[in-house]
Amino acid sequence: MDILEQDAVGVSALLEDRKLSAEELMTATLDRIEAVNGTVNAVVSLRDRDTLMTEARAADAAPRKGWLHGIPMAIKDLANAAGLPTSMGSTLFAGHPAAHDDLMVARLRAAGALIIGKTNTPEFGLGSHTFNPVHGATTNPYDVTRSAGGSSGGAAAALATRMVCVADGSDMMGSLRNPAGWNNVYGMRPTWGRVPGEPEGDMFLHQLATSGPMARSPSDLAALLDTMSGPDPRQPHSLPVSNTLPQLSNPLPRQRLGWLGDWGGALPCDEGILALSESALTQMQGLGHHVAPIAAPFDADLMWQSWITLRSFSVAAGLGEIYADARRRPKLKDTALWEIERGLGFSAMEVHRASVIRSDWFRTAASLFNEVDVLVLPSAQIWPFDVTQDYPKEIAGVAMDTYHRWMQVVIPASLLGLPVVNVPSGFGANGLPNGLQLIGPRGSDARLLQLAQDWHQATRWPQQQPPVI
Template sequence: MELLNWDASELSEALAARKISAVELMQATLARIEAVNGRVNAVVSLRDSDALLAEAEAADAAPRKGWLHGIPMAIKDLADAEGLPTSQGSPLFGAAPATRDHPAVARLRAAGAIVIGKTNTPEFGLGSHTFNPVHGATCNPYDLGRSAGGSSGGAAAALAARMVAVADGSDMMGSLRNPAGWNNVYGMRPSWGTVPSGNEGDLFLHQLSTLGPMARSPRDLAALLDVMTGYDPREPLTRATPDATPLIDAALAPQRIGWLSDWGGAFPCAPGIIDHSEAALKRLAHLGHAVTPLAAPFDAEAMWESWITLRSFAVAASLGAIYDDPARREGLKPAAQWEVARGQGFSASDIQRASSIRSDWFRAADALFEDVDVLVLPSAQVWPFAVEQVHPTEIDGQPLDTYHRWMQVVVPASLIGLPVVNIPAGFDARGLPLGLQLIGRRGRDARLLQLAQGWHEATGYPQAQPPRL
């Protein structure tokens, strides 16, 4: 078990120096999954242990491919990994194995990762609570009766429970941030366009979702980001980016941090969320950074209407063919049917209006970054809720009008493709974790990671307070 508490970068160094073997690491990983996954349900479609041990033995005998050489990884069950099924949490897909890797998965394998299985996700990744009719619900390792968040809930729970040391994920509406916050780990939504999306479907219109890394330290986030990111000539909106890893320990000047709290009351928050967030901000200030409360910089309802229009438009593009087939439509959960129906009902002027609002917010945010370096918001508006609950319907007595309004706090960054790092921000009296979103200017991913690394060195929450399983 001690081996599994190490960060991925520590494992990589030990493997390179032959202080440990890939076989030892794989044996420990499989034993841990056997011991705790039955209660957490984070890893799904686990490969045969003999095959995995043989692959680890081959890794020990082979030249190192990259920093992930010999390190077990489980891929989020929205991305293809050759030889494994991609259920997307839906019974509409069979158990046939994928015949190729998603480009990001191919990059992970090329860096030496051993793919052991998949991590659980909500159906089609919709909703920040990981449950589906194929694999069931993922439980929070800090309280098995509560949600692990989503849609990268399986990845975050597997990290927290020490079943993997590093994980991939994806983020449209907080899917790398909400589960990271609820599982006391780090999750990063990179600047939009830095990680290739997969070369499928429309390549221009739907700029909302991105892949990204999860880890128990910002150093590992940076190293995994460097593997996943980079220009892909098959995708017109990707771009080359400098490596973040060499910069992670570079001196960082005191940052001007703007605290957006509950966006002037527009984002209802459960009791304790704001107080605990502000306590974490005081600690950031003690590290030498200047924290300033900010008034709401943009109309929250206009931003929300822009978001749910463009989101439904994107979901309709990806799931419309299933929805249009009467024999398959009922296989979609109600939230998915609602999204597609909305998305198919918009006019061209509706989409243009939503995009114009998005453009206005981008300009306003760009002006805001002239006065601050980093914006901060909570990673979620509620604490982890009961795992049996589909989604919150109210917050502190205020009714919610959609299945995802409780995650409105992630929209400001998602709508305009800004980089965000979730940092663990402590626990409430019940031992439930929460997180903070550190939001940067587009392209300032490395600076956010530097700030997060300084926080990590001062707090070490994932290492200091692991779950007790």
């Protein structure tokens, strides 16, 4: 039995039954990282082997804390894990160890996770391509000349290459979905508020980004989501614990899937993307679900203008202090400067108008969910691109007017804080993977995971076609 091929829930059961020790698991994990991480560069700030082995042996001797007890995890390098640097891919913060765990990381530790290091991310998480001046670029394990996506690219590549069995990520503009699709794994953006952020700064205005789980199976997504989620009394919009894992075994009624395709031609796609998606949907129909194409339900350009206004407003709020410091400003990459300067330039009424468009789209989506249970879009409009490229400048001959326009397919859900599960959809003729976004109404996290589980039992793409490294 190769323990690194096991799902996290299965590994947890082996540890609980004493059929596997945390020491054995840590040895296998560190050996795997030593063997493959030099190729993909997914795990960064790896802790000392002797220290980690001591912690694993201590876990074997200690009472069991929770389902993650003794399981190695690497935390995305945007979140604080005590004692490890949180570089956020920026030279401004490289080498400075965090004094405490973020709330989400503390919950993972409380469930028994052993934090071994961090996973790579773009600078400040901006852009869906994982490269930065601190740790370099993360490559795609299915073709190491190409991007692993981002901003949870390190987490996705670490999962795909079996360096970890479960991972955390975060998602403002597809960062749990695009890299999951490009690495043939699962990623979930939960209902906004399900996984609370840090109880600091503004907690009312900026409802765009969220943390969430990544894994090689929906059951692992559910287990990790249940650990990460739950209310924080210091935060106004946090939601109850999800308790999704027990629901995965419940019968799933026939689901009505609405296929949005390229949004009526508004979203240019590389050749083969839509064909792969439609092939997967045909397979879903074969599982008993109803699939039907639906017309573009909202003006894509209006939605885009709302998104880039609210996003830049949020980025400027988060990075404005650095920008205001003349000594630190030159350390910001061009795309960060562009976002901040846009965000600082908006009037209050411009932000209000963007939020009105968002509200109009929310009302439209609510009506759509009376007709379908799940909306479906590709997880990315293009295949993984050259890892040396900063971002794609065109798709299918259509010029991209911003550094993130090529990711437009993810914003319908992000703008509204809707739950989304990326499921692997297979491989193109080029041998590269992609995924599907399964989008549901607020609070439908468990049902989306049930649908993903139904798909996984029929396909098992991460197990059927792992990368060869």
